Amino acid sequence: MNYQNHIIRLEEITKVYHLGEIDISVLKGVSCTIEKGEHVAIMGPSGSGKTTMLNIIGCLDTMSSGKYFFENNDISYFDDDALSEIRNRKIGFIFQSYNLIPQLTVLENIEMPLFYQHFDEAKTREKAIELARMVGLEDRLKHRPSELSGGQQQRVAIARALMNDPVLILADEPTGNLDSVSGKEIMDLLCSLNEKGTTLIVVTHDANIARYSRRILRMLDGKISNEN
Amino acid sequence: MKINLTHLLRIIRYGWKNIWLYKLRSLLTVLGIVFGVASVIAMLAIGEGASYEARKMIESLGSNNIIIKSLKPPSDAKTQQPSNLGVYGLTDRDLRKLKTIPSVVQIIPAWEMQEDVWYYDKNISAKVVGTLPEYKDVMNLSIKTGRYFDDVELQKSEPVAIIGSTVRTSLFPVEDPIGKTIKIKSSYFRIIGIAGEKIFAGASESFMAEDTNIAVYIPLTTTKLFFGEYEVKKTTGGAGSWERNWVQYHRFILQISGTDKILVSASLVNDILNQTHKKQDYQIIVPLELLRQAERTKRIFNIVLGSIAAISLIVGGIGIMNIMLAVVTERTREIGIRRAVGAKKRDIINQFLTETVILSGSGGIIGIVLGILIPRIVTKFAGMTTLITPWSILLSFTISVAIGITFGLYPARKAANLDPIQALRYE
Numbered sequence: 206m207n208y209q210n211h212i213i214r215l216e217e218i219t220k221v222y223h224l225g226e227i228d229i230s231v232l233k234g235v236s237c238t239i240e241k242g243e244h245v246a247i248m249g250p251s252g253s254g255k256t257t258m259l260n261i262i263g264c265l266d267t268m269s270s271g272k273y274f275f276e277n278n279d280i281s282y283f284d285d286d287a288l289s290e291i292r293n294r295k296i297g298f299i300f301q302s303y304n305l306i307p308q309l310t311v312l313e314n315i316e317m318p319l320f321y322q323h324f325d326e327a328k329t330r331e332k333a334i335e336l337a338r339m340v341g342l343e344d345r346l347k348h349r350p351s352e353l354s355g356g357q358q359q360r361v362a363i364a365r366a367l368m369n370d371p372v373l374i375l376a377d378e379p380t381g382n383l384d385s386v387s388g389k390e391i392m393d394l395l396c397s398l399n400e401k402g403t404t405l406i407v408v409t410h411d412a413n414i415a416r417y418s419r420r421i422l423r424m425l426d427g428k429i430s431n432e433n
Numbered sequence: 434m435k436i437n438l439t440h441l442l443r444i445i446r447y448g449w450k451n452i453w454l455y456k457l458r459s460l461l462t463v464l465g466i467v468f469g470v471a472s473v474i475a476m477l478a479i480g481e482g483a484s485y486e487a488r489k490m491i492e493s494l495g496s497n498n499i500i501i502k503s504l505k506p507p508s509d510a511k512t513q514q515p516s517n518l519g520v521y522g523l524t525d526r527d528l529r530k531l532k533t534i535p536s537v538v539q540i541i542p543a544w545e546m547q548e549d550v551w552y553y554d555k556n557i558s559a560k561v562v563g564t565l566p567e568y569k570d571v572m573n574l575s576i577k578t579g580r581y582f583d584d585v586e587l588q589k590s591e592p593v594a595i596i597g598s599t600v601r602t603s604l605f606p607v608e609d610p611i612g613k614t615i616k617i618k619s620s621y622f623r624i625i626g627i628a629g630e631k632i633f634a635g636a637s638e639s640f641m642a643e644d645t646n647i648a649v650y651i652p653l654t655t656t657k658l659f660f661g662e663y664e665v666k667k668t669t670g671g672a673g674s675w676e677r678n679w680v681q682y683h684r685f686i687l688q689i690s691g692t693d694k695i696l697v698s699a700s701l702v703n704d705i706l707n708q709t710h711k712k713q714d715y716q717i718i719v720p721l722e723l724l725r726q727a728e729r730t731k732r733i734f735n736i737v738l739g740s741i742a743a744i745s746l747i748v749g750g751i752g753i754m755n756i757m758l759a760v761v762t763e764r765t766r767e768i769g770i771r772r773a774v775g776a777k778k779r780d781i782i783n784q785f786l787t788e789t790v791i792l793s794g795s796g797g798i799i800g801i802v803l804g805i806l807i808p809r810i811v812t813k814f815a816g817m818t819t820l821i822t823p824w825s826i827l828l829s830f831t832i833s834v835a836i837g838i839t840f841g842l843y844p845a846r847k848a849a850n851l852d853p854i855q856a857l858r859y860e
Contacts, residue, residue, distance in 0.1 A: 265773060265853050286777050293775020304770045304857065308454055318774045323440045365774065 218271035233427035246415035249424035297366025301378035305350040356387030463796030465749025470800025475807035482819035521714035563656025579626030757844035769856025778849040789841025797833025
């Protein structure tokens with residue numbers, strides 16, 4: 206097997222939440238590999254564990270057991286700082302509810318990832334403006350998120366996710382709060398990024414969105430039930 | 434930990450922006466610190482001013498001096514008759530005896546009376562002091578114009594006088610007083626000098642200092658010649674009740690050869706006077722001792738003040754912590770977002786700690802401004818001397834920043850330890 210092209214390799218990942226006396230098993234042994242440059246959709250009903258899996262892939266959540274290789278590094282035992290570093294330098298997140306910081310301007314929201322890299326301020330600004338132009342928001346730089354439409358806010362979030370030149374973009378229901386026109390725009394934007402070589406993983410329960418990708422992982426009760 | 438100054442400045446700028454976004458809330462949050470700091474500076478300034486005044490007053494007595502005052506002894510019931518001749522106080526014999534103490538450099542005796550001083554139709558009630566030429570040096574009396582009287586004038590009992598500045602302004606508002614003649618009782622005196630103004634405010638009575646501004650200085654021999662040694666006063670009883678006192682000297686000023694010998698000399702003086710004075714008709718004032726007492730009082734005052742200030746600053750700090758905990762809860766989702774894009778726990782701590790320190794620090798600055806203004810108002814309306822010391826400003830600012838760090842650490846750590854996933858889901 207050629208590991209060189211693997212960006213993600215999951216081996217028997219489990220996740221158990223402890224809620225008082227009760228243990229809730231959300232992931233029950235998930236194994237899969239994702240190659241560089243792939244576009245993968247993760248589908249499944251709510252409660253199937255697809256968001257938890259995305260969070261573990263994105264180093265936001267930790268697994269209970271199993272092994273996770275990210276770019277062929279075993280990160281199962283990475284500490285909080287090291288995981289933050291990976292999120293900061295390798296991964297871009299896009300959420301259903303945009304998750305922009307309300308008191309910051311569009312520009313400041315986009316700049317945030319490089320702020321935590323202690324990147325040069327002027328160059329950060331330059332790059333943020335460039336990305337804002339790419340997502341078509343160069344005339345909204347000083348606006349606050351609440352002054353934008355849903356589609357515009359999601360485009361700000363995409364610009365933010367691209368700020369650190371990620372190798373991996375994780376999108377959790379990116380079009381869930383959008384109308385079909387805005388949703389299509391967002392998906393077109395994400396697909397164009399994928400075409401430039403960025404690995405893209407989209408979690409969705411919308412078959413129309415999943416159709417954009419070449420590979421669909423279907424999840425049920427904490428396991429991958431079907432792959433096509 | 435790598436310290437990156439430009440990054441720190443950015444954190445400060447963002448923190449300040451956040452605080453500025455909620456101006457009113459931020460102001461209310463730091464009110465405790467503002468008043469804490471303001472009260473520290475204001476109270477210290479008032480305390481420092483009072484002790485400065487006391488120190489000045491005591492120093493005007495001469496810290497190398499011992500002062501003995503004649504004191505009318507408490508009269509017992511049978512001697513309390515009208516026209517009773519009261520004989521008390523310091524005498525020539527005391528003077529001779531005290532001169533035998535080796536540590537005493539010189540003794541300046543003074544005779545005094547409170548009397549109206551006249552210049553044509555103008556008059557002022559002043560303290561008339563008969564003394565020696567050396568009095569000027571021992572009491573640090575400055576002469577603004579003219580001169581003090583000399584030994585020749587003392588020997589010849591010349592009718593010359595030096596007047597204080599208040600006497601001058603009320604008797605000679607426009608004229609030059611030098612060479613003019615003033616009248617005291619039925620005698621006339623030629624003015625040869627004017628004493629420089631000394632600033633006294635309040636408290637002069639309590640430290641036994643004389644107000645040199647409302648005094649007239651005359652050679653001792655002259656007062657003896659013109660006024661004798663009797664003092665006749667109308668008592669508070671009805672018409673016709675008079676009181677006559679015979680006092681040779683009202684005051685001795687003993688100049689001591691060294692500061693270290695003052696306390697020993699004072700007890701020696703007490704022993705000597707005790708032998709001949711059956712009644713307690715004198716009082717020994719040791720300015721140095723008063724000075725030390727004032728220092729002690731000030732120290733106690735500072736401790737009391739410090740505890741009050743500490744309590745109010747702690748209360749202010751708790752207020753800040755309370756609000757910061759609420760802010761952390763309110764901004765839970767923001768913390769989740771920041772963590773998702775790669776902020777480390779340390780970054781979150783830095784962010785919230787910086788905001789708290791900016792809050793308390795600016796509260797401190799507002800407090801300093803207020804603390805500088807309050808003493809000015811007190812000076813203006815209550816006429817008290819106040820003295821703002823630079824160290825009190827530095828101290829209170831440092832404390833306000835320290836409070837920001839102390840009370841900001843817990844909320845900041847709480848923010849950093851939030852689970853990113855939970856924080857992102859927070860509504």
